[in-house]
Amino acid sequence: MPAAPAPILTADSITRVGAEARGAVVVNGSHGGVYAAYLAAKLGVAAAIFNDPHKVTFVPLSAEERFDALKSGKIDVLSRNSTWTISREVDLGLAFAAVTYYDGQGFMVHQAKNATSAHDLDGSKVCVQAGTTTESNLADYFAASGMKYEKVAASTVDELIKAYDSDRCDVVTSDASQLHALQLKLAKPGASVILPDVISKEPLGPAVRQGDEAWLNVVKWVAFAMVDAEELGVSSQTLDEALKSSKPEIKRLVGGEGDYGERLGLTPDWVVRIVKAVGNYGEVYDRNVGIKTPLGIPRGINALWTAGGIVYAPPIH
Numbered sequence: 001m002p003a004a005p006a007p008i009l010t011a012d013s014i015t016r017v018g019a020e021a022r023g024a025v026v027v028n029g030s031h032g033g034v035y036a037a038y039l040a041a042k043l044g045v046a047a048a049i050f051n052d053p054h055k056v057t058f059v060p061l062s063a064e065e066r067f068d069a070l071k072s073g074k075i076d077v078l079s080r081n082s083t084w085t086i087s088r089e090v091d092l093g094l095a096f097a098a099v100t101y102y103d104g105q106g107f108m109v110h111q112a113k114n115a116t117s118a119h120d121l122d123g124s125k126v127c128v129q130a131g132t133t134t135e136s137n138l139a140d141y142f143a144a145s146g147m148k149y150e151k152v153a154a155s156t157v158d159e160l161i162k163a164y165d166s167d168r169c170d171v172v173t174s175d176a177s178q179l180h181a182l183q184l185k186l187a188k189p190g191a192s193v194i195l196p197d198v199i200s201k202e203p204l205g206p207a208v209r210q211g212d213e214a215w216l217n218v219v220k221w222v223a224f225a226m227v228d229a230e231e232l233g234v235s236s237q238t239l240d241e242a243l244k245s246s247k248p249e250i251k252r253l254v255g256g257e258g259d260y261g262e263r264l265g266l267t268p269d270w271v272v273r274i275v276k277a278v279g280n281y282g283e284v285y286d287r288n289v290g291i292k293t294p295l296g297i298p299r300g301i302n303a304l305w306t307a308g309g310i311v312y313a314p315p316i317h
Contacts (some may be wrong), residue, residue: 083204099203103292105199125169
């Protein structure tokens with residue numbers, strides 16, 4: 001029986017090689033809008049390791065390419081709109097580090113269709129991105145509701161928009177956050193409406209390869225630290241005050257007490273680097289997708305657990 005291939009140890013190679021050679025965290029994704037919110041945690045990873053959020057190489061990938069790219073080592077972190085599911089961990093050998101956005105699948109329709117809920121979509125032509133959980137959720141929902149539909153599959157988001165804009169379909173389905181972004185790219189954004197229905201749970205977050213627990217811990221705790229920072233009132237605007245704080249939980253967060261950064265293979269000020277570079281979780285949300293941005297998405301369930309949402313991170317202790 002052939003020996004199993006050796007795991008690709010990302011944390012070891014990045015920490016060892018550092019800025020002298022590779023000097024970058026390689027992720028998939030693109031810039032702007034909702035994707036920027038997903039990617040901010042990866043900018044935070046680069047800040048924690050290199051003290052430079054720009055030491056990130058972005059690799060654009062289709063939905064079909066993304067998992068193979070991660071498994072092969074082409075990318076170090078998969079960070080876009082990938083849903084955490086059992087099959088992706090058990091069958092594909094991925095490890096999801098954290099949930100950075102709680103989403104759910106919805107529908108956008110042409111206003112001329114006069115639909116007010118998903119129950120009005122029987123017989124519709126529905127555009128959906130192939131190779132995603134969105135595709136299977138769509139089939140499940142229509143089957144359970146006793147409705148019929150015609151699927152119009154698209155390989156990329158750009159193809160999805162073109163198909164919808166050219167009336168090859170009269171409905172497009174995706175994660176609700178992505179629908180807000182897609183609407184802005186339409187030729188006539190005001191001629192479409194996002195229905196209120198949410199038909200699935202879509203916990204989105206960064207994924208890494210299994211077998212490299214040290215790297216998983218780095219990516220995981222960068223995401224957690226950004227949430228903990230918001231909960232403790234530590235932001236890019238209050239860092240100087242935080243560094244002087246006598247509160248034990250803030251001292252642990254900013255490296256004034258304990259050796260938590262060193263135990264991750266990072267520096268004592270790892271969280272300070274992150275917050276200085278990209279902000280805490282709330283700052284990232286508000287800057288990229290919040291109500292004052294073109295997307296205008298309220299925090300909703302992505303608010304902290306202390307503010308009516310479900311966002312919660314383990315403590316640094």
